[in-house]
Amino acid sequence: xxAEPFVFHGCVDLKEMLPYEARDVRELLEMVARVPIESLFCxxxxxxxxxxxxxxxxxxxxxxxxxLAMGDQRLAERxxxxxxxxxxxxxxxxxxxxxxISDHLQHFPAAAPAARAEPFRFFQAHLVxxxxxxxxxxxxxxxxxxxxxxLSALFFHLIEARYxxxxxxxxFAEWVAAALERPDVAERxxxxxxYSGSxxxxxxxxxxxxxxxxxxxxx
Amino acid sequence: MTPTVSSAxxxxxxxxxPRGAVDLLLRLGERLKGRRLVNVSxxxxxxxxxxxxNRLVPILNDLGIDASWEVTIGNSDFxxxxxxxGRALTGTEQVITDAMVGRLRDVCAENARRLRLDAxxxxxxxxAPLLLVESRAGESRWLWRCHDDLSSPQPQLWNVLRxxxxxxxxxxxxxxxxxxxxxVPRFVIYPSVDPLSERNRDxxxxxxxxxxxxxxxxxxxxxxxxxxxxxxxxxPLGVINAYRLVKKHHDVRLVLAxxxxxxxxxxxxxxxxxxxxxxxxxxxxxxxxPQTEMxxxxxxAAIVIHKPLAVGFGIDxxxxxxxGKPVVGxxxxxxxxxxxxxxxxxxxxxxxxxxxxxxHLLGNPELIGRMGAAGRxxxxxxxxxxxxxxxxxxxxxxxxx
Numbered sequence: 001x002x003a004e005p006f007v008f009h010g011c012v013d014l015k016e017m018l019p020y021e022a023r024d025v026r027e028l029l030e031m032v033a034r035v036p037i038e039s040l041f042c043x044x045x046x047x048x049x050x051x052x053x054x055x056x057x058x059x060x061x062x063x064x065x066x067x068l069a070m071g072d073q074r075l076a077e078r079x080x081x082x083x084x085x086x087x088x089x090x091x092x093x094x095x096x097x098x099x100x101i102s103d104h105l106q107h108f109p110a111a112a113p114a115a116r117a118e119p120f121r122f123f124q125a126h127l128v129x130x131x132x133x134x135x136x137x138x139x140x141x142x143x144x145x146x147x148x149x150x151l152s153a154l155f156f157h158l159i160e161a162r163y164x165x166x167x168x169x170x171x172f173a174e175w176v177a178a179a180l181e182r183p184d185v186a187e188r189x190x191x192x193x194x195y196s197g198s199x200x201x202x203x204x205x206x207x208x209x210x211x212x213x214x215x216x217x218x219x
Numbered sequence: 220m221t222p223t224v225s226s227a228x229x230x231x232x233x234x235x236x237p238r239g240a241v242d243l244l245l246r247l248g249e250r251l252k253g254r255r256l257v258n259v260s261x262x263x264x265x266x267x268x269x270x271x272x273n274r275l276v277p278i279l280n281d282l283g284i285d286a287s288w289e290v291t292i293g294n295s296d297f298x299x300x301x302x303x304x305g306r307a308l309t310g311t312e313q314v315i316t317d318a319m320v321g322r323l324r325d326v327c328a329e330n331a332r333r334l335r336l337d338a339x340x341x342x343x344x345x346x347a348p349l350l351l352v353e354s355r356a357g358e359s360r361w362l363w364r365c366h367d368d369l370s371s372p373q374p375q376l377w378n379v380l381r382x383x384x385x386x387x388x389x390x391x392x393x394x395x396x397x398x399x400x401x402x403v404p405r406f407v408i409y410p411s412v413d414p415l416s417e418r419n420r421d422x423x424x425x426x427x428x429x430x431x432x433x434x435x436x437x438x439x440x441x442x443x444x445x446x447x448x449x450x451x452x453x454x455p456l457g458v459i460n461a462y463r464l465v466k467k468h469h470d471v472r473l474v475l476a477x478x479x480x481x482x483x484x485x486x487x488x489x490x491x492x493x494x495x496x497x498x499x500x501x502x503x504x505x506x507x508x509p510q511t512e513m514x515x516x517x518x519x520a521a522i523v524i525h526k527p528l529a530v531g532f533g534i535d536x537x538x539x540x541x542x543g544k545p546v547v548g549x550x551x552x553x554x555x556x557x558x559x560x561x562x563x564x565x566x567x568x569x570x571x572x573x574x575x576x577x578x579h580l581l582g583n584p585e586l587i588g589r590m591g592a593a594g595r596x597x598x599x600x601x602x603x604x605x606x607x608x609x610x611x612x613x614x615x616x617x618x619x620x
Binding site: 019 | 406408600617
């Protein structure tokens, strides 16, 4: 069998500032309800692209800002629990964000922000996909290329593919299942949580799964 | 005129850039081969813009982009006016007359006739060439790359210049906090450090020691370092006070290093007076262009302090973090975007806060190593010139066809 090769793409991105910002939680609610949906993508799933390890570990910008700038840990924790990968669409995620903030405000009126708190500024990311030059036809080639590519390839195939391009469980799992006919490995890859930790850590988890599959005797 | 530029090649960055990043840039360069990018600045030698263009333009050409760098020319009154306008745009009240704005307009119009501005993308840097856009023609896309903090410009001047800025297709700011409201798209591109420059290149321990000896910085105990101008805006006296609080508990030195001050060097006199009574304080007035000295000092320091009260982006912070040093910095300018609190260092609001964080680090030396290493990786991914190059290529890809 000759498998369709997997062609790795990375990306570069540009951040565009939008004319929206929030100075407290009530304004955040207003803005989350009205900003372009692309901006919500930018501040949730796409936040991974440039994120280093953060001590708070909040996985999206809304939770991070609410926790740090607003000092509202309770709301930060609830916003952190909204997982874009479990939402059926970005609009559904918007509804979850709005419902969570609204519910919180009903029980806990918005506190005044700290004296030097920065407002939440809304952005939109523009992505330029680029072939990395790496291709794979076997699981071993796939594992070896994955270890070498720019981290943005992880973002492109796991986050962008699933989230904006609606490509199922992400390109890696889909290709391993369809082209290599290894649904077991695909399932293990798809089970890796892309919404926690850094892209480097996510790469490490993928390499662990792929190396284990190779040790089990895959070509 | 096109200034002489450095001869760095993209391949040289493989050893320092994130894994796979150089290959990605080469591929993107292939896709954009032949597109023409003209950069225009007001000086070929001064400031961050020149440092960045000196490196980026040859690399862009190396990638097959037809990149050039043009410099506007004006006589001394023009340069004086642009400095005044620069201060007014960053919020320091200045006297700006209609005649001064008219002079800016005339000089830019003269330069527009002289410079070669036919390109797919024209990137105009800073305020001196800002009004060139009034002469734009043809299909080129025009960008204004504003490095300064435009969050509170002098209103009368901004009323005049905002319509000019809005004649660009987009404006790029160095930090979201620096952005002025505009009706055209606003992008944010952080400045960067060049890991292969003299300021940031690798330097072995023997060479470091040689430079520190030459600067009369003893190596018998750890030292805290602030590099920066001897100006009140950089709060050197606050740093001394923080050091004195630390000194009660830890046997360290303080090194304050910076270029020779221009006029009004009264702060330097005060610093030297304070240092005169403390053998563990060193005040170094560095020679012109002290890239090697700053490199050695940052590498030799235990902890780097950056405590300006007001600053632009403050990319010096990234330079120190690249050398694996935790940074204790103020909240001014772009410092909070570089220091990841509790991971690569600390941002502080007060002298006491700086002292407390430094004491905490000195009391937990394993943290110094861990935060330094995390800082270097943070810079590798987000603040190296390779990321900057990717941003410029992305602009070319998105804004030109």
